[in-house]
Amino acid sequence: MATAYLRGTAAHIDLDAVGENIRLFRRMCGPDVAVMAVVKADGYGHGAVRVAKSAVAHGAGWLGVATAEEGMELREAGLSVPILVLGASSPGQVRLALAARLDLTIFEDGAWNAVRWWADRLGVRPRIHLKVDTGMGRVGVAPRSVMSTWIPRLREPHVVWQGLMSHLAESDADSDMFTRRQLAVFLDVIESIRSRGVDLPPTIHLANSAAALRYPGTHFNLVRVGIALYGAKPYPSAPALTPVMRLQSRVTLVKRVDAGSTVGYGRTYVADKETTIATVALGYADGYRRVLSNKANVLIAGRRCAVVGTISMDQLTVAVPNDLRVDVGDVVTIIGPDRGERITVEEVAQWADTISYEILTGISHRVPRIFV
Numbered sequence: 001m002a003t004a005y006l007r008g009t010a011a012h013i014d015l016d017a018v019g020e021n022i023r024l025f026r027r028m029c030g031p032d033v034a035v036m037a038v039v040k041a042d043g044y045g046h047g048a049v050r051v052a053k054s055a056v057a058h059g060a061g062w063l064g065v066a067t068a069e070e071g072m073e074l075r076e077a078g079l080s081v082p083i084l085v086l087g088a089s090s091p092g093q094v095r096l097a098l099a100a101r102l103d104l105t106i107f108e109d110g111a112w113n114a115v116r117w118w119a120d121r122l123g124v125r126p127r128i129h130l131k132v133d134t135g136m137g138r139v140g141v142a143p144r145s146v147m148s149t150w151i152p153r154l155r156e157p158h159v160v161w162q163g164l165m166s167h168l169a170e171s172d173a174d175s176d177m178f179t180r181r182q183l184a185v186f187l188d189v190i191e192s193i194r195s196r197g198v199d200l201p202p203t204i205h206l207a208n209s210a211a212a213l214r215y216p217g218t219h220f221n222l223v224r225v226g227i228a229l230y231g232a233k234p235y236p237s238a239p240a241l242t243p244v245m246r247l248q249s250r251v252t253l254v255k256r257v258d259a260g261s262t263v264g265y266g267r268t269y270v271a272d273k274e275t276t277i278a279t280v281a282l283g284y285a286d287g288y289r290r291v292l293s294n295k296a297n298v299l300i301a302g303r304r305c306a307v308v309g310t311i312s313m314d315q316l317t318v319a320v321p322n323d324l325r326v327d328v329g330d331v332v333t334i335i336g337p338d339r340g341e342r343i344t345v346e347e348v349a350q351w352a353d354t355i356s357y358e359i360l361t362g363i364s365h366r367v368p369r370i371f372v
């Protein structure tokens with residue numbers, strides 16, 4: 001394990017930055033709104049347990065995961081705050097979740113039946129969040145089925161109806177039109193429950209990072225913060241957040257090539273003049289995607305260097321500016337600051353024609369995480 005560091009490629013995870021971002025949401029949302037730190041997919045690639053501990057220490061009252069297995073990992077690490085499984089659960093996962101005292105998101109009969117079955121046998125009272133599809137069109141029960149089908153079930157004595165929730169499809173978009181529509185549907189569901197004299201569950205939640213930042217009307221009493229927790233902007237004009245990951249590597253070779261030389265697989269780069277090429281210990285098996293070939297920049301000594309040639313499995317090549325002296329062992333910053341310059345994960349995502357979420361969760365297990 002320790003030998004992984006010798007390569008010089010690592011993701012440095014700033015746990016104080018997690019705290020900064022949590023504090024920003026706590027200030028913004030006020031004392032009546034709890035903050036859920038969403039740490040699914042191993043904390044968006046940052047390390048779920050360490051991020052969760054920092055988030056809770058700085059005031060996150062809830063944790064969110066995608067699967068029962070992810071929730072179990074947090075329980076085993078000693079985290080005792082409420083943990084909500086946001087995704088679908090198979091009957092086997094329902095059993096794991098209940099044994100680990102995880103809250104469950106329910107939106108279909110199979111998981112519901114498993115909840116009843118295991119509640120009885122495990123002797124627990126499961127905490128259930130009903131997810132309504134207000135327009136995301138992925139999972140969630142139809143609004144018209146809430147009163148007829150789900151409320152009678154959720155009022156059964158062997159379960160705790162803990163939450164009512166939905167998820168937004170377009171809270172990061174320029175237009176707020178669809179978000180308003182989803183909010184209206186959600187408010188209708190709430191009103192139809194209330195008007196029939198049924199008690200609402202204690203926890204009502206709709207907002208992801210983007211909505212938490214720009215639509216206070218979606219806060220209810222809990223916001224689910226994922227990408228912003230890691231310091232990436234959920235939409236371009238979002239307020240400044242504190243980036244958590246710094247991805248660095250090392251120069252492994254420096255050489256001069258003549259004009260007309262080609263570099264790497266497929267010979268996709270041809271030097272138009274005599275050029276200094278540096279090889280770097282990072283490739284697509286580390287999660288630095290091949291689509292970034294001939295598109296991305298990295299930083300060496302605070303200077304931007306273009307990634308040239310095709311990114312290989314374990315290494316890549318960059319063109320070094322003529323006036324920059326580079327040696328084997330020099331630090332290469334892939335994501336993060338170096339002197340006055342910075343490469344953001346949003347920028348890398350743009351070069352790769354994707355979103356920051358996919359870049360962060362794609363950083364592979366071969367890259368050691370160093371917590372600072």
Ligand SMILES: *Cc1c(COP(=O)(O)O)cnc(C)c1O
Pocket residue numbers: 038040086167207208209210224225226227228234
């Ligand atoms: C992942 C997820 C979130 C967090 O979304 P961000 O855009 O990363 O803030 C919130 N809610 C649900 C249901 C999710 O699955």
